[in-house]
Amino acid sequence: MDLVQMQKSLQDYTKSLFLEGVLDSQFLQLQQLQDESNPDFVSQVVTLFFQDSDRILNDLSLSLDQQVVDFKKVDPHVHQLKGSSSSIGAQRVKNACVVFRNFCEQQNVEACHRCLQQVKQEYYLVKNRLETLFKLEQQIVASGGMIPAMELGF
């Protein structure tokens, strides 16, 4: 695949993530902060998000598996995941967290278990997509090309 094709693939792929609602405009905000002085900013922040989220999801699983679920512990975790997913533009993860928090408020354990599964699903989805996106970018850079700027008009 030549450079132009790779760049087009990247653009199409990125566009599809927005159209599917996996990412929202906040991701563009993140991209705006990347420049020559910080060429890996997006992947660095996203990597931190992955590490943070892995930890939070693990804690959530443990908390929800307790005999007596302590929602005072569960809710802050979900809030934090909601916040960080929102900050990087992982829209569907954020939305799943909003639903999750509602059930936390109702102290509905069963619903919370379902919510956790939903959040995990959305999280693994965005993780997978972003990892693919970064690989595409790396291929372009390795071939000596530039990452095309994301067009906003779609």
Next chain:
Amino acid sequence: MASDGGVSCLRRPEMINVGGIGGMESPPLDVDEVHVLAVDDSLVDRIFIERLLRITSCKVTAVDSGWRALEFLGIDNEKASAELDESSSFRQVPVVIMSSENVITRIDRCLEEGAEDFLLKPVKLADVKRLRNYLSRDVKLSNGNKRKLPEDSVSVNTSPPLTLSPDSSDSSPPPLLLSSDSSDASSPPLSPVESLSSPLSFPLDDEDDDVSTESSPTPEESPVRRQKMRSPSLD
């Protein structure tokens, strides 16, 4: 409730060499440079706000809790109320709150309690640029420019730069504190700074699903500062 964050801007060079975490070996600030203390317990948000601030030419120190913020400011929490008296220079540190909670009553309360501004999370570059504008000593501000928000809307178009009450003995505007609402666990109790950075005493509604994202034609911007009901106070 997990934390949101805060940012405190220290304009005066002497405020930088206070205690501090991890050493504060830094060159003296330029006359126009602003030092911001960012408080947020989320690592992702800390990195993000730090980058936003750096890109707008602020010097940034990011800490993960209200306790560390006080530590950095050199405020011994036990002596907090004694140190932060009427004449304390810390009173001039403007506070801006960051939160994902899009609740007007809460936002109003923050502003009434003395916060300079309120940024809705997720924070955008335009929000930080707007903040940066009114930290610049070249910007002329006046209390008359503050606009009251329409009752039914939080997001509005960009506001004119806002004035910080100038200190008569100091030509440079006071530094800015940007603070996100913190969890109870990470906030020091009974400190004047905390009263600005932890408005969790209000009832919380999770209404942030009202915040529209990709469906709106323009990204949602943080609310404009509302008219202050009374002068800022650190009580």
